[in-house]
Amino acid sequence: xxxxxxxxxxxxxxxxxxxxxxxxxxxxxxxxxxxxxxxxxxxxxxxxxxxxxxxxxxxxxxxxxxxxxxxxxxxxxxxxxxxxxxxxxxxxxxxxxxxxxxxxxxxxxxxxxxxxxxxxxxxxxxxxxxxxxxxxxxxxxxxxxxxxxxxxxxxxxxxxxxxxxxxxxxxxxxxxxxxxxxxxxxxxxxxxxxxxxxxxxxxxxxxxxxxxxxxxxxxxxxxxxxxxxxxxxxxxxxxxxxxxxxxxxxxxxxxxxxxxxxxxxxxxxxxxxxxxxxxxxxxxxxxxxxxxxxxxxxxxxxxxxxxxxxxxxxxxxxxxxxxxxxxxxxxxxxxxxxxxxxxxxxxxxxxxxxxxxxxxxxxx
Numbered sequence: 001x002x003x004x005x006x007x008x009x010x011x012x013x014x015x016x017x018x019x020x021x022x023x024x025x026x027x028x029x030x031x032x033x034x035x036x037x038x039x040x041x042x043x044x045x046x047x048x049x050x051x052x053x054x055x056x057x058x059x060x061x062x063x064x065x066x067x068x069x070x071x072x073x074x075x076x077x078x079x080x081x082x083x084x085x086x087x088x089x090x091x092x093x094x095x096x097x098x099x100x101x102x103x104x105x106x107x108x109x110x111x112x113x114x115x116x117x118x119x120x121x122x123x124x125x126x127x128x129x130x131x132x133x134x135x136x137x138x139x140x141x142x143x144x145x146x147x148x149x150x151x152x153x154x155x156x157x158x159x160x161x162x163x164x165x166x167x168x169x170x171x172x173x174x175x176x177x178x179x180x181x182x183x184x185x186x187x188x189x190x191x192x193x194x195x196x197x198x199x200x201x202x203x204x205x206x207x208x209x210x211x212x213x214x215x216x217x218x219x220x221x222x223x224x225x226x227x228x229x230x231x232x233x234x235x236x237x238x239x240x241x242x243x244x245x246x247x248x249x250x251x252x253x254x255x256x257x258x259x260x261x262x263x264x265x266x267x268x269x270x271x272x273x274x275x276x277x278x279x280x281x282x283x284x285x286x287x288x289x290x291x292x293x294x295x296x297x298x299x300x301x302x303x304x305x306x307x308x309x310x311x312x313x314x315x316x317x318x319x320x321x322x323x324x325x326x327x328x329x330x331x332x333x334x335x336x337x338x339x340x341x342x343x344x345x346x347x348x349x350x351x352x353x354x355x356x357x358x359x360x361x362x363x364x
Contacts, residue, residue: 010357019044024337026055028254031358046202060201061334064315067250073292078179085167094163097139111160112291117143118153123215125240150287154247161246189252193243197231202336204234210342301351331358
């Protein structure tokens, strides 16, 4: 697709150059407003090993941590609107394993905004094999900081996902299908639960070599995956929960990521009133994050480029989504940058280069 004036598309040019440099095998993108796209496309390769396969605009991706804002945070607000949970309640109401410990007073809203002092990551799967076991293990983790501080945490979203499931009496994937996918007409978005993967997805890592190094000596005898990961969640903690978790597990093509992000801007698409987007777009208490999202001023790849009121999120596999509320704009970049191995170079530079190109294409 060409640029807004019919000339060369700066986004396509930029991403083609990064693929040529070897920063990622392929990419799909969408940039525009609620009125429609200014630029969109898919280029490069979905798979390099064991054979090369082209990446198309409709290729689904492992969204990694985009699961947090696009599924768990949205579903949490929708479940609250159904009257089955109150996000300002202590999480221990639904997670009694937290009672009496350092996280006893942490609310569901705190979990969703990465407050509460929970550590960023632990290999919970080394000692737990189901949801109850995960909660018990996390409840015993020492806090990584004061409760009011913002500490980005996978563990917080694992807890939030389980709490919402218990409150609603439905699994997270079923809640997403009913409350988000069905109203928005999403046909290719969902969790890659065990046995129901996405065989045409962009591949991620060969085994879990990166996470194995993170786990260190305690993971020495663990049964790590060694084959090429395609259509199954890359994240180890999500894999241990059967592919369905609050922090990771969602798969989608770029167009359907845009559909969810657009519903955050226009919650009427989910049967909500305009004010219902406030937990996602605006601050919900102390700290630097909204419920599910981070502000552009906190992100090196967006600060000074996107509007100051923009909110967004990243995924480890090479994904990102940003929303500019004032302009009613959405910018999505999906890549398979961890395929076939996690590169040593950080991806921030590539993401930061994408956003000026998106702004160049932006209308309004």
